[in-house]
Amino acid sequence: MTGPEAGERRENAAWELLLPAVAAPPRRRGRMLQSALRDAVRSGRLAAGTRLPSSRELAADLGVSRGLVTEAYEQLTAEGYLRSGRGSGTWVGEAVRAAAPGARDLAPRARGVRVDFRPGTPDLSLFPRAAWTAAYKGVLSRLPHRALGYPDPRGLPELRTALAALLTRRRGVVAGPERVVVCSGVAQAMTLLGFVLHGRGLSTVGVEDPGSPEHSALFASAGLRTVGLPLDAEGLVPGPLAASGVRAVVVTPAHQFPSGIAYSARRRAELLDWARTVDGYVVEDDYDGDFRYDRAPVGSLQGLDPEHVVYTGSVSKSLAPGLRLGWLLVPESLADEAAERKRTMDLGNPALDQAVLADYIAGGGYDRQLRRCQRAYRERRDCLVSSLDEHLPGTEVSGIAAGLHVIARVPRRYGPQSAFLARAAGAGVALRPLSDYGTAGSDTVRLVLGYAHLAPSDIALGVRLMADAVHPDIVPPHAVPPHAARPDAVHTVSVPPRTGPSGREP
Known part of the structure; x- marks a missing residue:
């Protein structure tokens, strides 16, 4: 007009x-x-x-x-x-340039996707809104006015005390409140630690390969390079670690991301021996340490040597990543430097959010939330395993005893990985291959399948869509969701294929 x-x-x-x-x-x-x-x-x-x-x-x-x-x-x-x-x-006037209407949303969004198996997100509908609201109201009613000033950059004393008790009880760490620094999730914890290590003269940090692709970018922002170090079935391989010359290495020993292995006792001992020999640090990222299904929880490395292990975690998987609340447990020798770096980064996390989390933990709400999530995620894991068994027979699944994702190795008869991914995407199924997380490429289809954020019905639908897309002539469509896998039978699923050779777990 x-x-x-x-x-x-x-x-x-x-x-x-x-x-x-x-x-x-x-x-x-x-x-x-x-x-x-x-x-x-x-x-x-x-x-x-x-x-x-x-x-x-x-x-x-x-x-x-x-x-x-x-x-x-x-x-x-x-x-x-x-x-x-x-x-x-x-x-x-002509000199004024109007701002573009609205703000861009930089959060990742999946467009045209019916089922998204990409890992990393919990079920956000499980967030305890009513309990969190009650805790927030309770905190506001009793919080003194002075608590709304600039907080201790390490975190509110009551939250650090609650976290120290929680992590000592649940993860076996050595965690006095003076070792705890409250951070905006693990991402900030890694960046903060990177600045501390860089200030101590380190220039390179070792990371697992395969491993989280975010670590390299986070440490780069602090002026540190990263070097990928290989894994075997027991964990980080000692030889390449020693030869790398690094004095700090990031690991996920309780449930390695993304392979799903738990470091063996021997490999954990070798890792700590290395740290003592080089007077270095093992950075333990316990990203999903609270979720164990078919085995007893594996205690933290930090509890074995708190002066050579830096421990970090968050509520991103147990509550919601949008809270941006996590923690860094540092050796006593790094505590002052970590606190000062946190102060110069942002003057500390929001006091109200910290007080609410402290109240929620102290009142038992956090333990109840973990039990609730544990039941829901185990059910979804069983649904995923049984759906793969039914619709993609011969698929070998590993890393299922803990965490929020599995590794699925699909038989070769379903085609090379590039074609498999393209056909699945065309059917509206978003996937991440294992090759996205490391340097080693493979033509074998190995998928990192996240399941925590999906309802069982969506999991079953996604596997059916994937199976129909990659081989509709071999895998017939099913109208009824598959039965849940038996918990006592879910360690490694290797179903003989109906036709063609089966692959082997590497």
Whole structure:
């Protein structure tokens, strides 16, 4: 639409925007009118080149004095928002560039996806809204005014005390409150630690290969390079670690990400011996240490040598990643440096959020939440394993005794990995192959399948869609969701294929 009608519609919308300003108290009305006009220009509601009504007309429309409008026009003309000429009226200036409407959402979104198996997200619908709201109200009612000032950069004392007790009890760490630094999740914990290590003269950190692709970027932001170190069935291989020359290495020993293995007792001892020999540090990322299904929890490395192991975790998997609450347990020799780095990064995490988490942990709500999630995620894991058994026979599944994802090795008869992924994507199934997490490529289809965020019905649907897409002639569609796998039979699933050779677990 162009011409006078379009201009009139735009202007009318702008004048409605000014009405709240003229409703302000008389002494503030002029400033409010000027501010509202500025915002209308900045936001694009009044586009460059738009002619404004005369001061007399606008004053009559708004029901204010003409002097108020004249003063606003003169002030905004002086600032460059408006331009005017004798006998030519008042116009929106050309120098102003309106901001794009709305803010971009940089959070990842899956478009055109029916079922998303990519790992990393818990079931956000399990977040305990009612209990969290009650804790928040309770905290607000009793929190002293001084607690709303700048917090201790290490974290509120009550939260550090609650975390130390929780982690000692559940994960076997050595965790006095003075060792705990509350962080905005594991991502900030790694970055903060990177600055501390860089300040101590380190230039390189070892990381697992395959492993989390985020570690390299996080340490790079602190000026550190990373070197990938290989794994075998027991954990990080000692030889390449010793030969690398690094004095710090990041590991996920309780449930390696993404392979799902648990470090053997021998390999854990070798890792600690290495740290003592080089006077270095093992950084233990316990990203899903609270979720164990078919085996007893594996205690933390930090509990074996708290002066050579840095321990980190968060509530991102147990509650919600959007809370941005995590922790870093440091050796006593690093405690002061870590606290100072945290102070210079952001002056500490929000006090209210910390107080609510402390209350939630101390009142037993966190333990109840973990039990609730444990039951739900075990059911979903069993559903995924049995669905793969039924719809992609011959698939070998590993890493299922703990955590929130499994590794599925699909038989070769379903095609090379590139074709498999393309066909699954065409059916609306989002997948991440194991090759995305390390340097070793493979034509064998090995998938990292996250299941915690999916309802059992969605898991069954996703596996059926995947199977029908990759081999509809071999894998017939099923109308009924598969039965849940028996918990006592879920360690490694290797079902003989109906046709063709079966692959072997590497």
